[in-house]
Amino acid sequence: MRLTALLLLISVTALAGDPEYPVSAIPPALLKNADVVQRLEEVTMKLHDIKDVRLTHRIVMTILNEKGEKYSGFSTWYDKERSITEFRGALYDASGKQLRKLKQSEVRDASGVSDNNLYDDSRVKSHDFYYKVYPYTIEYEVEYRERGSANFAPWVPQGTDNYAVEQSRLSVTVPADYDLRYRQFNYNGQPLQVPGKGDKTFVWEVKDIPAQKAETLASPWRTRSVMVYLAPSDFAYGSYTGKMKTWEDFGTFLGVLNGGRDVLPDKIKTTVHQLTDNVQDPREKVRVLYEYMQQNTRYISVQLGIGGWQTFDAAYVANNRYGDCKALSNYMFSLLKEAGIRSHCALVKAGEGETDFIEDFAANQFNHMILCVPMAKDTVWLECTSQIQPAGYLGDFTDGRPVLLVTENGGKLVRTPVYTLDQNLRAGKVKATVDEDGNLTGTSATLFTGPRQDWYHSLITSVSAEKQLDILKEKLNLSSYDIRKFHYTPHPQARPVPEMTEDLEITVPNYASVSGKRFFIVPNVLNRNTLKLTQDEARKADIWLRTPTRDVDTVEILIPNGYTPESVFQPVKVESRFGMYQASVKVEGNKITYFRTLELRAGQYPAKDYSALEEFLNMIYKTDRNRVILVKKEA
Template sequence: MKRFISILYLVFFSFVVTLAQKECFYPVSQIPDSLRKNAYSVVRYESNDFEYINSENGVLKVTRAVTILNDKGSDAANFSDGVGKFWKLKKFSGKILDQTGKVIKKIKMSDLRTSSISTELATDESISYYECSQPVYPYTVVYEYEEDWVNGMMDFPSFSPMQDFQQSVQQAVYHLTMPMNVKFQAFARNMPQTADSTMEKNHSIYTWMLNGLPAIDEEDLMPSFYTLAPRLQLKPVMFSFDKSTGSLASWQDVGQWLWMLSAKQDELPPDAVQKIQEITSGARSEKEKVKRLYHYLQSSTRYVSIQLGIGSYQPMPAATVYKTGFSDCKGLSNYMMAMLKVIGIPSFYTIINTDRAHLITSFASPRQANHAILIVPLGKDTIPLECTSSVVPFGYIHHEIAGHDALLVTSAGGRLYHLPSYPDSASYVRTAMYINLSNSGELQAKIHSVYTLSHYEEMLPFEKIANNDDRIKIIAADYHLPSLKISNIALVDHHDSLPSLELTYSLSSDTYATLSGSHMFVSVNPRKNLYPFFSSKFRKYPIVIQNGNMESDTLIITIPNDLTIEKVPADISLQKSFGKFFSHISIHDKTLKIVQTIAIPAEELPAKGKDDFKSFLDTVNQAYQDQIVLRKL
């Protein structure tokens, strides 16, 4: 009997121990040192299982476990999931573990919050989310959830377990279950393209796996995270979406589907047709007609975003836009196209991505675009029109689309098109400063600056500011003078296809120059803030200059008669493959003329060029900070 009780006790004890062991998951001690390096969080395990049932339906099951190493990685502990017409969150659970892997809190579906707040005017999506907050690091969060995909799909769930800089991945796996007769396409970046595959009944199961990925360390002026992190994108070749069907086999097919969606969306009522004819009456050229209608569009409509079902891709009818005076990028571009059609000028509805310059040409999908514009071919002149903005000048290609790939939607299908970009030298800031210096070191100056192209765009919010005090604060931030008075601010906007903005103002300061005995020390360039320094540590990634830039400053300083010029900094002339800098000071009696120009082109430099580039910026910064020495007679 005692033996039986002892055996029973041992069995029970083993059962309890086993249960206790099962309650311990992902101890932090099991993270390799190589995955802790430069990491704020570690994805311990992620599993994505997507089953494609048919063109209308699918099921996604996800498990994601992330260890948060310190407070900088705390955002990685949160959960969010978009739900709406095409996705339904069916199951959810979560748990929080301490560093040993012991469960310290369980999270239920009822703990999730839902937000329908959106920047879109109309959307059928909302967000279910959970904000995790733990005071003691490290800890681990584990989320398990299931989604029903309904009403069609243009792509399958993507696979991107590494979601930010300073996040490593211990193990991640993606399983795709497909009926054997359904074709799909995959595009992999920074991970294997080919999957392992097995067969089960009438289905094929494809598996992609990632192991031991170190964190991507964020650096200044580095390639985008999107180009460095592993990511898998998948799509069906034939698709259904909100009761509309099409093919994603090629960009031509994508264009044919978009053309079909816009059929009969360009019809306008008789009064609109009459108005269009009145607006364009007497125009001397087709270009002048397009310009008049574009200005009419800008003055009579406003942009709102609409993301409702098929409305994410189908433009609002032109007649509705004419009546209401608002729409999104799709509807406004289609409306402009409809107005041009009235006067016999053809144009192309065009989709584009404003965040990424290049489309993945081998992976045709409208999901790659996030914006719509209009392309108007006029003989040898092709005019892109940004139909959502009331301020972009006619014919100007703003920085979010210049040099980007796009898809023209034509009756014959889609056609890839690359928008032109401007030379780096065309985008510049040129400033002239006319300075009168007193013998006590005070400054009285007149400033005149010209901003072109991308710099012009940066100044548009400044132009809209009505409060003069707010304008003064922004101007003052450009100077390293502790005491400033700014007045007489004036702006002239040259609203052309190559736009520029002129800014003039008066400036005074009683602390421009420093007195020391019989000497006065004058800053060479009081306007220039310094270029940031690179870290001295080892650099891994290339240096990426996304936007070329040129800035030129001319300072004319008139000094008092009782002062003489004792010393000026030496001239500088730097010409490197990654930039040019010139600084020249000339003396004309009681006048100093200082000319400083820096030009840095858009390009990518190898990581090993960091020290040369840093040395270049150091020289530029020193030239801006240099002092002119004056002496009392």
């Protein structure tokens, strides 16, 4: 009976014996909102021991239209620790007739080195049939052998929006005494467990999952679709072994892996003391050494052997003047240690908006490293890959999320700072004049703080002045205008977060509409809300507003003499669970003065609140475009 169950659940047949996949066999419910239908997926993993893991991934996809074309090929990586033992594929037409089989000569094999990698021993195998007669079906089956067990990929049957699933199955076989750790999301029940001779198999399976439509401001994908995260208990990584049942275990392993790599060359030790021995304030010592590191190193990725987790030592960085995030963080750690300042390397899941993290499930959920420097009253965080960020500022790449500190007592999960409304501010002041023909000329002075200044800081440090102008013209929300002058002034040492000021001189032809005696003008010149929500079906995903923000605007517009207000919109003030908005305007003589404040509060809100959010944001969209109507006095 057990053997029959195993054959039914986890058998993997050769491609030549597989059934065909006519599009007509797809259930109609799976075609709705779908660009692609996953007909079948079989993922099998067998842990022979912690240094020998065998994987097979078989997937059959029907590409329904041009939007689904991005799923038409298959790409996978390998290196010294992970080998690809088989790579097979086939192409079917809409009727399910096999048109082609993959030839091994057609599989591309290229270096995995990216633009910012100096060294990387990974490579990528990929293939695409480049077939464009929709709908059609592709099938791939790839087999792997991994010589370590530190990373178990999550099972994500439904990859994204507009993606339907007919069937997907995950099968994991481990030794009978091995503790396979997993965490399920949106999966009904528990996996089927099948005992074997000296092993045990866990099986998860789903069928007939309809495609989800993309929804604005949606919560993380694991809150909306089936996912199973896997993690080892005991594992091997290169020649090292470790445990990962707890964050403390994981941190202990990382400490052993990177131990003894903090020894600086004597000349660098001398420099540290020259820079800091006469500085009394520990925070100032941190700043001085951080700026020294920024001026004398640069970021470049170096991925060789087990370099994904193990750092190059401090002497390597000192001598070569470059390193990846681990090497630079370890180098900064070493500089501070020489100065008598304690710090901790910290693993983080970096990326703007990448704050979804399972805090009670120890697993490698990280992709970056920063440095944590505990002070007597607070903590200084250092982004060691940046040559421009001030000490103590992280920005939206790593703010407001859990990180794993690697301490002498093992791993400890803490959180990076969350920037408040006042630290995530845009405050603008426009002074303009509009002539009789409706043409506007004026200046704008805007202050950006914290994460709001990150985009502009990147703009002025990585793009030429000519390109900056092109980007700005696309960013401003005006149909026709000319930026006569623009200038950015960074204030990196502002407290508690860095700031940026933007100064513009602009002209906007026909900004105001003139019709007979009447003059129509929108007083909100530069900061109109561009997000207008529409939803024709019931909302399914929770709402996710990641970052709190505040906007404060003042606009003064001089208008031609002889006009009096005919219609001036009433002051608006709306308080919502999502934030606050207020706008008002007054006309005194030939001057229009406009005031606007918008605050958005971060948080995750239930899907049922979407209609309230839609009402709030659409009210802002409309009010931001309210006009003042003036009429010319009779002579």
